Amino acid sequence: MTARDVVVHPDATVLAEAVAARLLTRLVDVQSHRRPVHVVLTGGTVGIASLAAVAASPVRDAVDWSGVHLWWGDERFVPDGHADRNETQARTALIDALGDALPAGNVHPMPALSDDIPTPEASATAYAAELARWSSHRAHVPAFDVLLLGMGPDGHVASLFPGHEALDVVGATTVGVHGSPKPPPERVSLTFEALRAAREVWVVAAGAEKAAAVASALGDGDVHRTPAAGAVGSERTLWLVDVAATEQLVAALPVPGPALWSAVDEYFGPLVREDDALVAVRRNAAEHGLPDIAVAPNQGALLQLLARTVGARRILELGTLGGYSTLWLARALPADGRLVSLEIDPAHADVARVSLAAAGVGDLVDVVVGPASETLDRLAGEHGEPFDLVFIDADKQSLAQYLDQTRALVRPGALIMVDNVVRGGAVVEAQHPDERVQGVRRFADHLAGLSGIEATVVQTVGSKGYDGFALLRVKD
Ligand SMILES: O=C1O[C@H](COP(=O)(O)O)[C@@H](O)[C@H](O)[C@H]1O
DSSP: OOOEEEESSHHHHHHHHHHHHHHHHHHHHHHTTTTSSSEEEESSSHHHHHHHHHHOOGGGGGGGGGGGGEEEEEOOBBBOTTTTTTHHHIIIIIIHHHHHSSOGGGGGOOBSSSOOOHHHHHHHEEEEHHOOOOOOTTTOOOEEEEEEEEOOTOOBBBTTTTGGGGGGOOOOEEEOOOOOOSSSOOOEEEHHHHHHSSSSEEEESSSSGHHHHHHHHTOOOOTTGGGGGGOOOSEEEEEEEGGGTTTTTTHHHOOOOOHHHHHHHTHHHHHOOOOOOHHHHHHHHHHHOSSSSSHHHHHHHHHHHHHHHHOOSSSEEEEOOSSSSHHHHTTSSSOOEEEEESSSHHHHHHHHHHHHHOOOOOGGGGESEEEEEHHHEEEEEEEEEEEEEEOOOSSSSGGGHHHHHHHHHEEEEEEEOOOOOOGGGGGGTTTTTTTTHHHHHHHHHHTOOSEEEEEEEEEEEETTTTEEEEEEOOOO
């Protein structure tokens, strides 16, 4: 089975527009290297809305429709022209609008109920013959370039319904269906064998009533319970859904995003060992109304681990806040170590001092109040022992300046870490209005022009969202 890609759109309207745009692009793309193009249409709400969006798109003229063949994945077995037929709906939504651009012979509807075709089986047999006529494929169907499938709330695709015997048909490309739980009871459908011969299968589903089926299909994948689970393409299987249809998905399939990032942080929480003292620092900061912008526990543990790895005896921190990262770092120090932490806000510094004393590292840490740039100048003038590690987590506007100032205070081989340099990805936007983003960009430009420093940036996701650290090593 191929992996399934899931693309989530805000609502059914956007979903239909996006399916149309994707379909048009795919047609133009395929036509650049293969002809004819075979597309299987679906009925259903979003399926038909997508066809209407294709008809309304100016991009439809970029497609050479004379080289496109249209097929159907299923059909309601009623007379020709009946409003319930997927074909009738597709004609109204798109095919009529294409006019002469799409030759009539390129449209391959499933035969409707008539004197000549009295049963779903007769229709299925005739359609199988038509498919085989266009097949260059051992599956006796064309290798469909795109096969669109709507999905019912019960998880049916085409007219393959849960628990129905049509699910188990082998050695045939089509099947007549009786006793469909969704009216009308008689239908014709492609079988799984035919569906799976498609290069790309796109399952489209919108609305909260589809959420359970989406979760089930992408979860345990039991085809008899949720037939949509068995709809896979030979090259790609794409689920195009709206937000409402994914309501139950998080439990079934981890969708990358903030909820999952936090869940993963939580899962690895036991490795981090945030003890009572660290929790107390966080709590004290919150009780005093400090903003909740300290590093996450796993990031604090990273700082500690790196400080130990470089054997830091002297650590400089820019931005004490409530002392949370300070405590992680201070605990990496040997008994004769020293941590100098700079904080512009005297109230924050007071909170941090109390917390750090309570955590038992008060004697190792100097919290210095004042603008960091001034304190750094003063430290430079004092010519003290150089620092082994610097953690910069202060205002982003001044990062480039802080880098220059701290470089003058560290030993060769020192590690400098800078927090929050990705800013949810905003850093790539040259014209971003946020001064903090611009501060990071100036810092990055400045860093790129410096010799004597090796550096990298690592993007991070987690309970603190999407951001990243810059890691710099001052060359020996
Ligand atoms: O019965 C059918 O329903 C499905 C899904 O329809 P929806 O309105 O719930 O989106 C459709 O894909 C299928 O072609 C049709 O015959």
